[in-house]
Amino acid sequence: MSATLTPCAPDAAIQAATPVAPAAVTTATAQPVHFHAPHKSPKANARVAQRVWSVAEIAALLELPFNDLMFQAQTVHRAHFDPNLVELATLLSVKTGGCPEDCGYCPQSVHHESSVEATKLMAVDEVRSAVREAKASGATRFCMGAAWRAPKDRDIEAVSALIRAVKDEGLEACCTLGMLDDGHAEILRDAGLDYYNHNLDTAPDFYNDIISTRDYQDRLDTLVRVRNAGISVCCGGIVGMGESRLQRAGLIAELANLAPYPESVPINHLVKVEGTPLANQADLDPLEFVRTIAVARITMPKARVRLSAGRQSMSDAVQALCFVAGANSIFYGDKLLTTANPSGNADLELLGRLGLKTGHPVARD
Ligand code: SAM
Ligand code: DTB
Ligand code: SF4
Numbered sequence: 001m002s003a004t005l006t007p008c009a010p011d012a013a014i015q016a017a018t019p020v021a022p023a024a025v026t027t028a029t030a031q032p033v034h035f036h037a038p039h040k041s042p043k044a045n046a047r048v049a050q051r052v053w054s055v056a057e058i059a060a061l062l063e064l065p066f067n068d069l070m071f072q073a074q075t076v077h078r079a080h081f082d083p084n085l086v087e088l089a090t091l092l093s094v095k096t097g098g099c100p101e102d103c104g105y106c107p108q109s110v111h112h113e114s115s116v117e118a119t120k121l122m123a124v125d126e127v128r129s130a131v132r133e134a135k136a137s138g139a140t141r142f143c144m145g146a147a148w149r150a151p152k153d154r155d156i157e158a159v160s161a162l163i164r165a166v167k168d169e170g171l172e173a174c175c176t177l178g179m180l181d182d183g184h185a186e187i188l189r190d191a192g193l194d195y196y197n198h199n200l201d202t203a204p205d206f207y208n209d210i211i212s213t214r215d216y217q218d219r220l221d222t223l224v225r226v227r228n229a230g231i232s233v234c235c236g237g238i239v240g241m242g243e244s245r246l247q248r249a250g251l252i253a254e255l256a257n258l259a260p261y262p263e264s265v266p267i268n269h270l271v272k273v274e275g276t277p278l279a280n281q282a283d284l285d286p287l288e289f290v291r292t293i294a295v296a297r298i299t300m301p302k303a304r305v306r307l308s309a310g311r312q313s314m315s316d317a318v319q320a321l322c323f324v325a326g327a328n329s330i331f332y333g334d335k336l337l338t339t340a341n342p343s344g345n346a347d348l349e350l351l352g353r354l355g356l357k358t359g360h361p362v363a364r365d
Contacts, residue, residue: 054253055246055249061299062245066291070324070325079364080301081362084355084356085361086356087306088138088347089172089329089332090141090331090333091143091337093144095120095148096116097116097147100149101214104241105270105276107275107276121155121158121159124162131165135170142171143197143234144162146178149213156177159175159191160188163191164191164192167192173192174194175195175197179198179218180198182225185225185231186229189231195234196231197235199236200236202237203243209241209242210241233263234265237266237268238270239269239292240289241270242281248288252296256299256300262303263304265303269310269311271336286318290321293305293322294325297326301363303363304361
């Protein structure tokens, strides 16, 4: 990897307005990562006063009595968003399987014995039909995933045509293609890409238990490239991989201290897939997942927080609590990338029962 993280000089006014972390906090603070001024303004969160969160502060939030945590998360959510509006984002795996990375959760890795068959990149017309279908069923964002370690120049050109197909239909376009090289983000931006999804996945001190073929800094480098190209950042992680509560706090601290923090934050629950090293991972208490959503909402108040993978194994009641905790986006459609998601009808029925509307959440100051 050639890119390095180069901190920008923080804006003095922003620094002056930034609340100071309580003096009593002694645990290590996840270091804020400042991005250079972007090519064009990102749609939200840019150059706003941003609090720096220590891991200890976030762990303290996770420890709160459940009602107090829900109250704080609801209060923050209501200050910035319509509390009853949820985004529907449809996901499509445009290039499946055969991935050389060894992410322990992922059925698309060649290192694991899952039943996923490798495919080539989908053709533009196939993708266009999927986009039209997603739009007709109410989605406002279309996210395309490819099982690459890092796309090659020719892949970037081919995906650009897919992005244009999404934009032609008037949906927000998001891609997750792996690590980006210099110049790639700019090409994707020029094709109309709104968001690039690249997850930190877990806390730095748990990361090596899950992935050995790329490191944390590689991920941060790609996020810098995305941000500097002026594409909005979609970055989150996975909960339920055997990490401790403190490590869940560590993941949220890393995300919240990106400067600016991501516009879109997918919080995935591990989907246990046969043949992957995490297939037999012990179940996480679902309320711990809800707590993680709540601290993501509190620490990244203006982000779209997505209740992402894992809903197929979640009760309606737990999903409802995730919305109470401040989630305002879901993956919509009966498939994620390679695993099942609740059907569109089931989701619309659940949202109806909860009195939630679907649309395009826009953060207020
Ligand atoms: N290959 C690209 C990469 O890893 O950057 C893009 C696709 S990858 C499948 C996108 C994200 O999906 C991963 O970073 C991970 O957070 C999430 N993911 C993959 N498998 C998952 C699983 N079994 N359960 C929950 N989330 C998963
Ligand atoms: C994200 O954070 N979650 C999505 C999306 N970004 C690309 C992927 C979830 C994948 C779940 C396992 C699968 O279906 O293969
Ligand atoms: Fe490959 Fe992405 Fe799966 Fe990791 S998460 S194995 S990089 S497809």
